[in-house]
Amino acid sequence: MARRADHTREELVELIIDSAQKMIVELGVEKFSARALSKKIGYAPGTLYHHFEDLDAIVTAVNVKTLSGLAASFAKARDAEPNANTLHVYADVFISYVRNHKHLWNALFEFKRSEDSEVPDWYVAKIDGLIQILTDCFVAIRKDLPIEEAQRASRLLFASVHSVSSLENSGRLELIMNRSIDDVAHELVDIHISAYQAR
Amino acid sequence: MARRADHTREELVELIIDSAQKMIVELGVEKFSARALSKKIGYAPGTLYHHFEDLDAIVTAVNVKTLSGLAASFAKARDAEPNANTLHVYADVFISYVRNHKHLWNALFEFKRSEDSEVPDWYVAKIDGLIQILTDCFVAIRKDLPIEEAQRASRLLFASVHSVSSLENSGRLELIMNRSIDDVAHELVDIHISAYQAR
DNA sequence: CCATTGTTTTGAACAACGTTCAATTACATG
DNA sequence: CATGTAATTGAACGTTGTTCAAAACAATGG
Numbered sequence: 193m194a195r196r197a198d199h200t201r202e203e204l205v206e207l208i209i210d211s212a213q214k215m216i217v218e219l220g221v222e223k224f225s226a227r228a229l230s231k232k233i234g235y236a237p238g239t240l241y242h243h244f245e246d247l248d249a250i251v252t253a254v255n256v257k258t259l260s261g262l263a264a265s266f267a268k269a270r271d272a273e274p275n276a277n278t279l280h281v282y283a284d285v286f287i288s289y290v291r292n293h294k295h296l297w298n299a300l301f302e303f304k305r306s307e308d309s310e311v312p313d314w315y316v317a318k319i320d321g322l323i324q325i326l327t328d329c330f331v332a333i334r335k336d337l338p339i340e341e342a343q344r345a346s347r348l349l350f351a352s353v354h355s356v357s358s359l360e361n362s363g364r365l366e367l368i369m370n371r372s373i374d375d376v377a378h379e380l381v382d383i384h385i386s387a388y389q390a391r
Numbered sequence: 392m393a394r395r396a397d398h399t400r401e402e403l404v405e406l407i408i409d410s411a412q413k414m415i416v417e418l419g420v421e422k423f424s425a426r427a428l429s430k431k432i433g434y435a436p437g438t439l440y441h442h443f444e445d446l447d448a449i450v451t452a453v454n455v456k457t458l459s460g461l462a463a464s465f466a467k468a469r470d471a472e473p474n475a476n477t478l479h480v481y482a483d484v485f486i487s488y489v490r491n492h493k494h495l496w497n498a499l500f501e502f503k504r505s506e507d508s509e510v511p512d513w514y515v516a517k518i519d520g521l522i523q524i525l526t527d528c529f530v531a532i533r534k535d536l537p538i539e540e541a542q543r544a545s546r547l548l549f550a551s552v553h554s555v556s557s558l559e560n561s562g563r564l565e566l567i568m569n570r571s572i573d574d575v576a577h578e579l580v581d582i583h584i585s586a587y588q589a590r
Numbered sequence: 591c592c593a594t595t596g597t598t599t600t601g602a603a604c605a606a607c608g609t610t611c612a613a614t615t616a617c618a619t620g
Numbered sequence: 621c622a623t624g625t626a627a628t629t630g631a632a633c634g635t636t637g638t639t640c641a642a643a644a645c646a647a648t649g650g
Contacts, residue, residue, distance in 0.1 A: 193616040193628050193629075194615070194617040194626055194627055194628085195628080197616080197617075226608060227608090236628060236629045236630060237608085237629090237630080238609085238611080238628070238629060239628055239629075241608095241609070241610075242626095242628075246608075302501070311566060316566055319566055323567070348579070351564070351567045354558075354567070355554030355558045356551065356554050358554060358557070359553075359554045363510075364500065367510060367514060368546055369550060379547060380547070380551070382586070383547070383583060383586040386589050387589075390585050390589055393598055393599085393644075393645040394598050394599085394645080395646095396646080424635085424636065425636080425637060426636080434600085435599060436600090436637085437600060440638070440639075441598070445637075446637065
């Protein structure tokens with residue numbers, strides 16, 4: 193048939209992404225399937241593949257929104273006068289965002305993308321944006337150090353907090369320690385600040 | 392039929408685990424399947440389920456060996472006189488073990504276990520053993536601090552290095568920074584030592 | 591040496607998955 | 621109203637993990 197009258201191309205693409213997002217939020221990415229999604233939106237499975245390369249592409253589209261949401265939370269918390277304490281604020285923002293969007297976050301960092309599929313550029317760009325905000329804080333902590341040092345420090349802190357929170361999110365932090373992720377994140381921030389100040 | 396003459400029960404269990412391990416090493420855990428495994432060992436798929444609860448249980452059995460292997464590597468590198476530098480040695484041991492057993496490590500930390508399945512006790516015990524070794528180093532660095540502080544520090548360092556190396560292993564470290572995992576691990580060790588010394 | 595017993599092994603079957611593509615259908619245009 | 625175009629369909633293919641009645645083998649007792 194030709195395009196059904198109920199949705200334009202753009203509307204359909206949006207419908208697919210939004211429904212996929214809802215589905216992942218509710219059931220987690222492992223329960224997410226092409227058949228279930230197509231049923232939910234009232235189209236046949238094959239239709240999905242005329243608007244997206246494969247399921248991977250749909251999850252990736254959802255991931256854009258997830259990462260944008262985190263960026264928005266960071267932007268909201270952004271301080272005109274960044275300092276050491278601001279890093280703790282961002283840690284809180286990060287931890288609670290991940291906690292409140294557990295399934296979406298898992299989709300972002302646990303979904304297996306196929307071997308050949310490249311890492312999208314916007315992925316790196318979005319993350320770079322987040323890290324830049326942290327870099328500002330490190331710059332403020334020690335204005336005498338070159339910006340490269342601050343960048344290095346912020347990337348390392350981001351990687352640390354991020355990956356420890358992934359560990360928590362997959363239920364494996366308790367294998368290593370019996371502490372809340374909030375505790376751990378804040379201590380990591382302290383440690384990284386302390387080491388940075390002692391340079 | 393009754394038990395086939397070619398393998399005793401114990402031999403068969405061992406054969407299953409060993410073949411599963413080989414398979415994961417060669418192809419990765421995502422290519423690992425019940426049918427392929429049964430074909431490889433020359434038994435029918437159903438046979439696997441008479442010796443293991445499910446595929447998860449087989450992967451878990453492989454994981455025992457993986458974690459034991461890491462523990463053995465740590466034990467080999469263990470120093471009678473631990474100090475700050477020894478932590479770097481362990482970082483190297485850890486990183487190269489993960490690098491040399493990429494697929495096995497992924498099976499250990501990326502394989503999705505079913506919701507209800509409990510974390511095995513030996514899992515925690517093995518990891519605790521590794522962390523104890525690190526704790527000794529921290530104790531040596533500052534003998535005046537209580538052992539709880541050293542334990543805290545070693546768990547945090549272990550979690551950091553471990554999770555950053557997971558990030559690398561899943562090909563996502565490059566999303567955050569353009570550095571080798573070795574570099575990152577050693578800087579993490581330095582940072583944690585520095586902060587610990589400054590307490 | 592054979593029949594019976596008790597397990598172990600088998601493999602077809604089930605429900606689900608991602609994906610493809612010929613056939614169909616609905617809409618826009620002439 | 622006929623024709624053409626393009627979106628949609630859904631059956632089909634090859635996977636997957638798992639189950640279970642049936643079959644097959646080894647040990648046992650006579």
